[in-house]
Amino acid sequence: MKFHTVIIGGGLAGLVSGISLQKAGKSTAIISNGQNALHFFSGSFETLEEVPQRMVDLLEEAGIRTHYQPGVRLMPLGTFRPAALSLEDISLFPTPRFGKKVLIVTFRGYHDFFSSFLAEGLEKQGMTCRIHPLDLPQLEWLEQSPSEMRSVQIARTMDRIWEVVVQEVRILLKDEDTVVLPQVFGLQDTSVPGRIRQGIPAQVVFAGTLPPSVPGIRTQMLLKRRYELLGGTYLMGDEATTAHVHDGVVHSIVTKNLDSHFLEADHFILASGGFFSKGLKSNPFRIHEPVFGLDVEQAPDRNDWYHPEFMSDQPYLSYGVKTDAGLHPLQAGAPMKNLYAVGSILGGTRPEMGSAAGLAIRSALTAVDQILNQPNA
Ligand SMILES: Cc1cc2nc3c(=O)[nH]c(=O)nc-3n(C[C@H](O)[C@H](O)[C@H](O)COP(=O)(O)OP(=O)(O)OC[C@H]3O[C@@H](n4cnc5c(N)ncnc54)[C@H](O)[C@@H]3O)c2cc1C
Structure with a gap:
């Protein structure tokens, strides 16, 4: 199955990306593994002091x-x-x-x-x-x-x-x-x-x-409905397990349910969330990104990952995948050419984009612009 863009993760960042690309006439698929942060959403989009008008339009539509x-x-x-x-x-x-x-x-x-x-x-x-x-x-x-x-x-x-x-x-x-x-x-x-x-x-x-949050579930349902009305393919309950990558270019994604059918595309967006959504995982030795094995910003000593006082700022919450200026994540220090990381998988690595819903929205719109501004997009 071939799409213009395949998106991993159907939370706020994945849906904003998918809706924006479908509106621009591009064919997309979202692989969504289940519950996301919107199911716990308070109803306030944090760190959006300056609200992009296209986001308000996207929500209203x-x-x-x-x-x-x-x-x-x-x-x-x-x-x-x-x-x-x-x-x-x-x-x-x-x-x-x-x-x-x-x-x-x-x-x-x-x-x-x-x-x-x-x-x-x-x-x-x-x-x-x-x-x-x-x-x-x-x-x-x-x-x-x-x-x-x-x-x-x-x-x-x-x-x-x-x-x-x-x-x-x-x-x-x-x-x-x-x-x-x-x-x-x-x-x-x-x-x-x-x-x-x-x-x-x-x-x-x-x-x-x-939780679960009623306004959050409503928001998720309406965004998903809008995405599907625009012709997007939402693969509910499926999980991206691994990817075929050559020379920093992603060719296709392997998922649990599609077995031997790979999802091919020209562009890929990783919107798989942070620890909460298993976009990032940890073991006693390291924090890792499970689908592509991307470079993750983290303190080398495990004892520095967390603050012993529970209510203090926890360092691990700021960890996320490393990216170049164009949101291309790094793998062994080199940027992936047609992959973009958006939303809370970025952790606090891109402070200029804010945090929480603000980060999800700003980074998703930035990645979409990058994709659409490419020649022959
Ligand atoms: C409990 C909680 C409450 C929050 N409340 C607010 C709030 O009220 N206001 C606010 O501004 N921000 C809030 N946030 C911050 C929140 O992270 C962002 O607002 C935003 O919703 C994150 O969106 P996201 O799409 O980046 O990630 P997520 O919402 O985490 O979505 C990622 C999705 O990707 C899926 N996924 C992961 N790996 C795979 C895979 N391999 N294959 C397929 N799918 C995969 C996950 O199952 C999940 O559905 C909250 C965060 C949490 C954890």
Whole structure:
């Protein structure tokens, strides 16, 4: 099977690359091994202080509405974190004190939403909080098994019964100016968070839950759908195992499922993520990149990989594949000619591109530009 570009990894960086190339009329395939960081996404695209307009367009065309307002956002445990470009349902505030009286609504039997921590955090900011767990008969079937009472299962039900929640909250509201609800709305129907805001006569803030993240899964689904609508081939559940490389040029990729059929292309993008997604792996002696055996930036002594104090900055998180100025990764010191490394597999090796989602987006767009600017691209 021959494509213009083959992409390894179907997270944010892989999907941004794939969508951009498909939009430019190029045939691509994404090999995606499974869960990625978007499944844990807070809803805020970090380190995007200056947002590339093409990224906002790309998200909008996929049906992902965002807003941009530098400020802070509420975290699942009641703390606040700086944020700017965020999904539309994530509230951004100029200061952490976003209300005076807050009603925090949860669902009875739902343990993945930390209403008490939220109340404690908001009270530290001078807000008064009241917590009310709703008894919803529509969720009783989930309560029978604690493993089912999770954000995604609840979100599936909420797409159908959100109006009941609005009715219940309207009855509950006394003199509160703000209602905090768990972020379990709009998994399939993206209009639901906005309609809830219209239906409740108070400011509505959606607060994060334990993973998986409902807005993150929604973002992943919409990007994947957009990619496939543009004609991209998304090989779900497959894994790139090795590559055929000669003189620094990648010819094809071998995957677990395609057996003896190799994926050939003119260009290749490595968007396989960091340690979290197994784009980087380690053993007691070294940190390595498993598909191509690329050079990885790392401290030579294993004892320097981590800081013994857990909450300190951990050096291993900054490790990533080494690249030249054009994002071509190095193999035994020499750049691979038609391979580009994008997203969190770069770790902190390209600080000018930021980190987190900012790194994924900036590096993906840079690699795509490099590919498209080549003669006979
Ligand atoms: C838990 C967590 C939460 C985060 N939350 C945020 C947030 O809220 N905001 C933010 O800005 N940033 C966040 N980040 C940072 C995040 O890394 C980036 O935002 C971005 O989503 C990373 O995208 P990526 O595509 O580079 O990598 P990933 O999302 O890690 O995707 C890599 C994909 O490649 C696949 N893969 C790996 N090896 C292979 C192979 N051999 N063959 C096929 N597929 C393969 C993996 O299975 C995975 O699906 C978070 C990171 C983590 C780990």
